[in-house]
Amino acid sequence: LRTRIRIPASFLLLRASALRPSAAGLLSRAMAPKRQSALLPQSKKPKSVPVSKLEDKSASPGLPKGEKEQQEAIEHIDEVQNEIDRLNEQASEEILKVEQKYNKLRQPFFQKRSELIAKIPNFWVTTFVNHPQVSALLGEEDEEALHYLTRVEVTEFEDIKSGYRIDFYFDENPYFENKVLSKEFHLNESGDPSSKSTEIKWKSGKDLTKRSSQTQNKASRKRQHEEPESFFTWFTDHSDAGADELGEVIKDDIWPNPLQYYLVPDMDDEEGEAEDDDDDDEEEEGLEDIDEEGDEDEGEEDEDDDEGEEGEEDEGEDD
Numbered sequence: 001l002r003t004r005i006r007i008p009a010s011f012l013l014l015r016a017s018a019l020r021p022s023a024a025g026l027l028s029r030a031m032a033p034k035r036q037s038a039l040l041p042q043s044k045k046p047k048s049v050p051v052s053k054l055e056d057k058s059a060s061p062g063l064p065k066g067e068k069e070q071q072e073a074i075e076h077i078d079e080v081q082n083e084i085d086r087l088n089e090q091a092s093e094e095i096l097k098v099e100q101k102y103n104k105l106r107q108p109f110f111q112k113r114s115e116l117i118a119k120i121p122n123f124w125v126t127t128f129v130n131h132p133q134v135s136a137l138l139g140e141e142d143e144e145a146l147h148y149l150t151r152v153e154v155t156e157f158e159d160i161k162s163g164y165r166i167d168f169y170f171d172e173n174p175y176f177e178n179k180v181l182s183k184e185f186h187l188n189e190s191g192d193p194s195s196k197s198t199e200i201k202w203k204s205g206k207d208l209t210k211r212s213s214q215t216q217n218k219a220s221r222k223r224q225h226e227e228p229e230s231f232f233t234w235f236t237d238h239s240d241a242g243a244d245e246l247g248e249v250i251k252d253d254i255w256p257n258p259l260q261y262y263l264v265p266d267m268d269d270e271e272g273e274a275e276d277d278d279d280d281d282e283e284e285e286g287l288e289d290i291d292e293e294g295d296e297d298e299g300e301e302d303e304d305d306d307e308g309e310e311g312e313e314d315e316g317e318d319d
Contacts, residue, residue, distance in 0.1 A: 128146060
């Protein structure tokens with residue numbers, strides 16, 4: 001006998017609501033850091049099949065009934081798809097308005113955070129050194145120059161879609177005259193990304209972008225390979241603004257929460273502790289081996305003593 005299972009209506013409603021994407025979910029996905037550049041032109045949606053062509057084909061005389069029904073279904077699917085696309089565009093516009101609203105609401109908190117960060121020496125250079133992608137771009141002298149970095153700010157333009165700017169504020173330093181270095185990313189009307197930046201006024205003999213990439217300190221605790229190009233070449237590189245990885249990393253990863261990278265433990269210290277632990281283990285093992293060898297020697301001496309006693313007893317019996 002087949003058993004009929006009665007499913008409560010409340011369960012069906014709950015399942016339906018779980019499958020239906022919420023507005024909050026759509027917003028969180030829209031606000032999440034993008035893997036690709038925000039300045040890349042938006043991909044064009046696939047062109048829908050012209051309904052007129054479908055009607056012409058469906059109106060062809062002599063079509064079998066089955067094919068005619070399929071063509072009619074395709075026409076209706078195309079109409080429904082157009083409605084879906086229209087709603088998607090409307091959702092994008094509304095999400096953009098929400099993002100603009102919360103960008104303004106976040107500004108006072110960003111300002112307060114910058115004031116607190118200013119009280120921590122070397123906050124930003126530590127943050128950059130601890131970030132795996134940015135650290136790979138830093139040479140030794142770059143790190144020295146970034147010790148004078150006091151503040152970083154990321155500003156998205158009001159309409160968000162047209163681009164953003166990153167500002168680096170420096171104290172007086174032996175490398176360049178600038179107090180602020182900036183780089184901007186724009187998306188023009190034709191959809192092509194571009195960038196521009198502050199010209200760095202290097203002091204005599206201090207242009208880090210002209211230093212040889214071969215120079216390195218063999219005793220460096222962070223690098224066992226050739227020094228990378230200078231971090232500051234990023235300010236002069238405008239070859240591919242739509243795929244500027246460093247700009248995207250700073251804007252979407254570091255800027256939202258720099259504290260998480262400032263607090264990353266020093267991996268070299270951890271490795272040093274691990275090596276110390278290994279050395280301690282090796283010393284303990286060495287001591288254990290010595291103890292074992294000592295026990296074996298004592299055992300052999302005991303055996304020799306026993307043999308000596310047995311020999312004396314044998315001699316006594318012979319007498």
